[in-house]
Amino acid sequence: MVSSSLCIRELCKRYGDFVALAPTSLDVAKGEFLTLLGPSGSGKTTLLSLIAGLAQPDEGQILIDDADVTHSPAYDRDIGVVFQNYALFPHMTIEDNIAFPLKMRKVSDAEARRRAGEALETVRLPHVAKRYPRELSGGQQQRIALARCIVYRPAIILMDEPLGALDKKLRDQMQLEIKRIHRELGTTIVYVTHDQEEAMTMSDRICLMNAGAIEQLGTPQDLYFRPRSLFVADFLGESNLLSATVRGVDGEGLDIVLAEQLAASRAVGNGSRFAAGEPIKVMVRPQNLLVGEGGQLSGRLTDVMISGSLTRLYIAPEAAGLPQLVAAHPTRSGSPPYEIGQRLSLGWHAADAVAIHEGKGI
Amino acid sequence: MATMRAISQRLGWTRAAMGAPLVLLLVLFLVYPVGQLLLLSVHGDNGFTLAQYRQLFASSVYLDVLLITLKISLVTTLVCVVTGYPIAYLISGVGKERKATLLFWVLLSFWTSFLVRAFAWIVLLGRNGVINKLLLWLGIISSPASLLYNFGSVLVGMVNALLPLAVLTMLSVMENIDRNLPRAAATLGARPGMAFWKIYFPLSLPGVAAAGIMVFVTAIGFFIVPALLGGRRETMITQLIIDQVQQTMNWGFAGAISVLLLVVVLIVFAAYDRLLGLSTMTGASAPRNAKPSRLSGPVVRAGDALLTLLGAISDRIILLLSSRRRDRNPDQAGMGLQAFVWTMLLVMSAPTILMIPLSFGNGGLNWPPQGFTLHWYETVLSSPVWTQAMLRSLLVGIGTGLLAMLIGTPAAFLLVRSDISGKAAWLAFILSPIVVPRMIIAVGLFYVFARIGLVGSAVGLVLGHTVVAVPYVVITMMAVLRNYDTRLDQAAQSLGARPLATLRYVTFPILAAGMMSSFLFAFATSFDELTIALFATGGLNATLPKQFWDEVTLQVSPVIAAVSTCLFVFMGLLIFVAERLRRRAAAR
Numbered sequence: 001m002v003s004s005s006l007c008i009r010e011l012c013k014r015y016g017d018f019v020a021l022a023p024t025s026l027d028v029a030k031g032e033f034l035t036l037l038g039p040s041g042s043g044k045t046t047l048l049s050l051i052a053g054l055a056q057p058d059e060g061q062i063l064i065d066d067a068d069v070t071h072s073p074a075y076d077r078d079i080g081v082v083f084q085n086y087a088l089f090p091h092m093t094i095e096d097n098i099a100f101p102l103k104m105r106k107v108s109d110a111e112a113r114r115r116a117g118e119a120l121e122t123v124r125l126p127h128v129a130k131r132y133p134r135e136l137s138g139g140q141q142q143r144i145a146l147a148r149c150i151v152y153r154p155a156i157i158l159m160d161e162p163l164g165a166l167d168k169k170l171r172d173q174m175q176l177e178i179k180r181i182h183r184e185l186g187t188t189i190v191y192v193t194h195d196q197e198e199a200m201t202m203s204d205r206i207c208l209m210n211a212g213a214i215e216q217l218g219t220p221q222d223l224y225f226r227p228r229s230l231f232v233a234d235f236l237g238e239s240n241l242l243s244a245t246v247r248g249v250d251g252e253g254l255d256i257v258l259a260e261q262l263a264a265s266r267a268v269g270n271g272s273r274f275a276a277g278e279p280i281k282v283m284v285r286p287q288n289l290l291v292g293e294g295g296q297l298s299g300r301l302t303d304v305m306i307s308g309s310l311t312r313l314y315i316a317p318e319a320a321g322l323p324q325l326v327a328a329h330p331t332r333s334g335s336p337p338y339e340i341g342q343r344l345s346l347g348w349h350a351a352d353a354v355a356i357h358e359g360k361g362i
Numbered sequence: 363m364a365t366m367r368a369i370s371q372r373l374g375w376t377r378a379a380m381g382a383p384l385v386l387l388l389v390l391f392l393v394y395p396v397g398q399l400l401l402l403s404v405h406g407d408n409g410f411t412l413a414q415y416r417q418l419f420a421s422s423v424y425l426d427v428l429l430i431t432l433k434i435s436l437v438t439t440l441v442c443v444v445t446g447y448p449i450a451y452l453i454s455g456v457g458k459e460r461k462a463t464l465l466f467w468v469l470l471s472f473w474t475s476f477l478v479r480a481f482a483w484i485v486l487l488g489r490n491g492v493i494n495k496l497l498l499w500l501g502i503i504s505s506p507a508s509l510l511y512n513f514g515s516v517l518v519g520m521v522n523a524l525l526p527l528a529v530l531t532m533l534s535v536m537e538n539i540d541r542n543l544p545r546a547a548a549t550l551g552a553r554p555g556m557a558f559w560k561i562y563f564p565l566s567l568p569g570v571a572a573a574g575i576m577v578f579v580t581a582i583g584f585f586i587v588p589a590l591l592g593g594r595r596e597t598m599i600t601q602l603i604i605d606q607v608q609q610t611m612n613w614g615f616a617g618a619i620s621v622l623l624l625v626v627v628l629i630v631f632a633a634y635d636r637l638l639g640l641s642t643m644t645g646a647s648a649p650r651n652a653k654p655s656r657l658s659g660p661v662v663r664a665g666d667a668l669l670t671l672l673g674a675i676s677d678r679i680i681l682l683l684s685s686r687r688r689d690r691n692p693d694q695a696g697m698g699l700q701a702f703v704w705t706m707l708l709v710m711s712a713p714t715i716l717m718i719p720l721s722f723g724n725g726g727l728n729w730p731p732q733g734f735t736l737h738w739y740e741t742v743l744s745s746p747v748w749t750q751a752m753l754r755s756l757l758v759g760i761g762t763g764l765l766a767m768l769i770g771t772p773a774a775f776l777l778v779r780s781d782i783s784g785k786a787a788w789l790a791f792i793l794s795p796i797v798v799p800r801m802i803i804a805v806g807l808f809y810v811f812a813r814i815g816l817v818g819s820a821v822g823l824v825l826g827h828t829v830v831a832v833p834y835v836v837i838t839m840m841a842v843l844r845n846y847d848t849r850l851d852q853a854a855q856s857l858g859a860r861p862l863a864t865l866r867y868v869t870f871p872i873l874a875a876g877m878m879s880s881f882l883f884a885f886a887t888s889f890d891e892l893t894i895a896l897f898a899t900g901g902l903n904a905t906l907p908k909q910f911w912d913e914v915t916l917q918v919s920p921v922i923a924a925v926s927t928c929l930f931v932f933m934g935l936l937i938f939v940a941e942r943l944r945r946r947a948a949a950r
Contacts, residue, residue, distance in 0.1 A: 087546035
């Protein structure tokens with residue numbers, strides 16, 4: 001089992017006036033699966049290129065197992081990269097593609113061939129060795145890219161939206177595959193994606209990026225249930241965001257008032273400090289918004305959507321100053337039919353209402 | 363069923379109407395004239411004869427000329443490909459802005475008339491030219507050296523003429539190489555030299571091969587450079603054909619030499635096809651199951667070993683040279699490469715640019731230019747011979763552009779959009795005017811035109827020029843049509859537009875930029891065309907290149923420098939306009 005820790009210190013990259021990556025620090029533990037998540041242009045691919053040595057930082061340091069590699073060329077870093085469009089060499093057979101990194105490391109021909117065969121077994125494509133990349137389907141090419149990367153056991157593997165070009169079903173399958181390989185090899189993996197679901201299912205930790213900086217770093221549960229900023233709450237999953245004011249703080253719990261003195265309620269903090277009188281947003285996930293249980297609010301049903309396992313109710317609150325809300329519940333057969341325009345009572349458990357600072361988190 | 367048959371019949375007629383004009387043009391003004399010429403070579407007073415061929419091989423004179431031709435062409439090809447490669451490599455990798463700048467200079471040379479460039483070298487290499495003056499000033503020589511009329515001057519002229527073609531051909535392949543591949547190789551542990559030789563270079567080989575054959579075939583049919591810059595010992599085979607036609611009117615012998623030339627060219631193409639496949643020339647991607655090369659195992663393995671060796675050597679050199687510059691941007695081209703490319707671009711365009719000050723001087727064509735005068739321009743503009751030649755060239759150019767577009771565009775539609783059988787064969791037929799040496803077409807046309815009274819007429823010139831320009835129109839339009847999303851047409855039709863309305867409101871407006879650029883290409887081909895004009899103008903009614911040729915073979919005068927400058931500026935403007943059009947189309 002080969003794996004290394006990665007440590008990034010105040011790393012920064014500018015293109016002219018454009019700051020692609022503001023000074024950023026990040027630690028990745030040995031064997032960790034860390035995902036860089038964010039919208040396009042958030043700096044995640046820039047960060048990945050800097051780690052890989054495909055771009056040079058303007059400031060800062062990159063350490064692999066405490067060794068400074070900031071200025072080492074890509075070929076000396078012992079990092080594996082799975083490129084977005086796989087970057088398989090079109091003029092080489094699959095076997096030659098996979099053996100390439102071994103040949104660069106002066107591994108003997110026979111040994112290279114043997115290990116290439118093993119790598120092909122690992123990605124479950126042993127029969128394609130003699131073919132050329134263009135003869136394979138997208139999903140197969142993706143597996144080969146993975147095989148070419150794991151064959152030389154790099155200490156860290158970087159993946160740049162490796163599943164972006166695949167269809168949904170294949171993507172789900174490959175996610176499992178990558179997780180399996182991660183478990184088997186124990187390699188440190190830094191994974192880039194803009195797909196929040198993918199990030200949630202695969203990662204040990206997620207590093208959510210926005211506008212060239214880290215917005216929040218934590219486990220998927222942290223980010224989903226305790227978002228530090230509105231951006232995080234909005235980017236990960238669906239959320240209802242209600243304006244409120246803090247009235248009092250006791251430990252983790254908060255006394256709040258919803259909207260314009262509408263109703264008193266309780267909420268929990270997201271790990272940062274709140275002060276009495278501070279205007280905040282309260283986030284309630286759709287699945288935690290309870291319908292028909294004498295709660296804090298009431299509203300009228302405007303739309304119902306059944307998307308397979310979930311039924312979504314869109315509700316316009318009666319009080320002014322609140323946005324349209326959405327509640328999601330498991331779809332059950334034989335549940336009473338909803339009528340558009342029907343008046344509904346809405347509520348939530350205090351533990352499911354998370355307070356978020358109006359501005360950026362502290 | 364009946365309606366089905368009616369529809370398919372109507373479709374058949376539409377297709378025939380789209381393709382027929384081009385086929386007719388090529389049959390009448392390419393196949394027939396060339397066929398006639400070839401027939402003449404075996405046709406004596408009493409029917410079939412091989413007398414011409416006996417004469418051809420009787421002495422070693424003609425074979426020697428063939429060998430010289432092959433030698434000059436080979437060396438030219440080698441130099442063009444080797445020096446053109448770094449240029450194309452740099453251009454394919456730089457950002458948009460710098461690419462436009464670099465490309466402008468390549469295109470400017472590409473479109474500057476062969477005549478103008480050859481003439482510029484006469485002046486440059488002359489006894490009182492820039493080079494001699496420079497060498498004298500530097501004290502390297504004590505009296506002017508004779509730099510002209512030898513193998514060296516021919517080679518310089520040939521390379522200068524054909525380097526842009528090599529660069530552009532290689533560029534079209536290099537632009538399609540994914541720049542992520544060398545980067546991927548780097549992450550897999552390949553040092554820069556290894557990544558280049560084992561990954562990038564093999565992928566660029568089709569471009570190298572295509573550039574090689576394009577340059578070689580063009581060089582073999584060249585006569586302007588050897589005629590103007592070479593001595594007697596640099597006579598090339600096309601010059602022999604000109605002599606036979608213009609001086610002795612010996613059609614049979616001209617035909618025999620043409621056959622020899624044609625056979626050589628066809629052998630070259632056949633060899634190329636055997637090794638690499640002709641489809642690589644048009645830049646079409648190889649079929650899914652095809653192997654990238656038809657070379658056999660041992661050759662491939664030897665090649666691979668050689669590339670590994672080259673990679674290792676390069677990396678050793680890089681290591682020795684650049685140990686001090688650790689944090690250079692890995693994607694940026696090295697200073698050495700940039701310096702080389704700019705030097706080459708300078709050498710490529712300098713001769714023509716040096717022509718400009720000379721055309722305003724009153725010291726003849728000696729360097730440095732003396733004084734300032736507009737006398738030479740006045741001479742040109744007040745001479746009816748020159749002004750009429752200019753007008754005629756414009757007229758013929760526009761006529762050629764229009765006719766080539768009108769005939770070529772429907773054929774391109776047919777080749778891209780419909781599934782006619784034997785597409786590859788049709789394409790080969792349409793491209794044959796590029797393959798068949800221009801000189802053979804020119805002589806054949808002259809023979810046919812002479813019999814139907816088209817010599818000296820603008821119509822004859824337009825027809826002849828269209829034959830050689832139309833392949834470029836078809837290629838350009840095919841590329842444009844391949845990128846065209848046919849769903850737009852379907853959308854228009856679903857919205858109620860009939861086929862003609864679809865063409866008028868959707869298809870043509872989107873294709874306009876492509877059509878404009880293919881028109882300009884055809885126009886420029888005609889405007890610069892000398893070979894066909896050499897004969898088909900019949901001594902009277904010269905076009906601009908013909909007039910230029912007549913003057914320059916008579917005497918080297920500053921008047922020609924003035925004309926060169928005009929042509930240079932005109933072409934510069936044309937490229938500028940074409941590039942603007944292209945960018946506007948791309949921005950949409």
